[in-house]
Amino acid sequence: MRILVVEDEVDLARTLHTGLTAEGYSVDLAHDGRQGLWMARTGAYAAVVLDLMLPGLNGYKVCAQLRRERNATPILVLTAKNGEWDQTEALDTGADDYLAKPFSYLVLVARLRALVRRAAVVAPPVLAVGDLSLDVAARVCRRAGARVDLTAREFAVLELLARRAGQAVSKADLLYHAWPDDALDPNLVEARVSVLRKKVDAPFHRQSLQTVRGIGYRLVDDREHG
Numbered sequence: 001m002r003i004l005v006v007e008d009e010v011d012l013a014r015t016l017h018t019g020l021t022a023e024g025y026s027v028d029l030a031h032d033g034r035q036g037l038w039m040a041r042t043g044a045y046a047a048v049v050l051d052l053m054l055p056g057l058n059g060y061k062v063c064a065q066l067r068r069e070r071n072a073t074p075i076l077v078l079t080a081k082n083g084e085w086d087q088t089e090a091l092d093t094g095a096d097d098y099l100a101k102p103f104s105y106l107v108l109v110a111r112l113r114a115l116v117r118r119a120a121v122v123a124p125p126v127l128a129v130g131d132l133s134l135d136v137a138a139r140v141c142r143r144a145g146a147r148v149d150l151t152a153r154e155f156a157v158l159e160l161l162a163r164r165a166g167q168a169v170s171k172a173d174l175l176y177h178a179w180p181d182d183a184l185d186p187n188l189v190e191a192r193v194s195v196l197r198k199k200v201d202a203p204f205h206r207q208s209l210q211t212v213r214g215i216g217y218r219l220v221d222d223r224e225h226g
Helices: 010-022 033-042 059-068 084-092 105-120 152-163 171-178 186-204
Strands: 002-006 026-030 047-051 075-079 097-100 126-129 132-135 140-143 146-148 209-212 216-219
Touching: 002 010, 002 033, 010 026, 010 105, 026 033, 033 047, 033 059, 033 152, 047 059, 047 105, 059 075, 059 084, 075 084, 075 105, 084 097, 097 105, 126 152, 132 152, 140 186, 152 171, 152 186, 152 216, 171 186, 171 216, 186 209, 186 216
Parallel strands: 002 026, 002 047, 047 075, 075 097
Antiparallel strands: 126 132, 132 140, 140 146, 209 216
8 A cells, every 4th residue: 555755844755654664554755845745746646745845846836736637645734833833724625634843653653544544435436438447556557448548647647637537738837737847848748648649549440638729638538529
């Protein structure tokens, strides 16, 4: 079971990695908000342990963005900030639980177990646009039942398009979703969409990945045109 820890205090991050690994979890670390957002989007995590005061992109924004994208991974927030307003803001942006530093490691593990346990009864989301499906938890793409192998970035681009099926999605939104490092070159998106068309459309004689002139792209169910 994989846990993502997003924490910029390196010593604390290492301590959590060591402790959670000893508890039987597989643990990935991110040390800033943008990296954490990218990893949370592209990894099948049982839960995310998220610090609020992060460089690049703070934990509130990371949490809010994941929830806007319908990413339901349980989030346990850690912060040095204390007080009911901070707790309220964290929970209102989509966090599932909250711990103020310094915290009891035993309490953190217990709360993490509870979050994972509650989430286990909810089926992981599968996004479907016609006969194209994306299993978000397993990171698996299928077209007409056939598995289509995608890279992490290809999956991220297609996932956002699937979450907004039928809607025009700007290149800027796709850049923000799939590239964690402030990438600004729209050619990155164009190149990735070109590859996606060769993987999910061309072999099946389809045209579901459409260009929206002057904006970006749209993913549609085009079976009636297949």
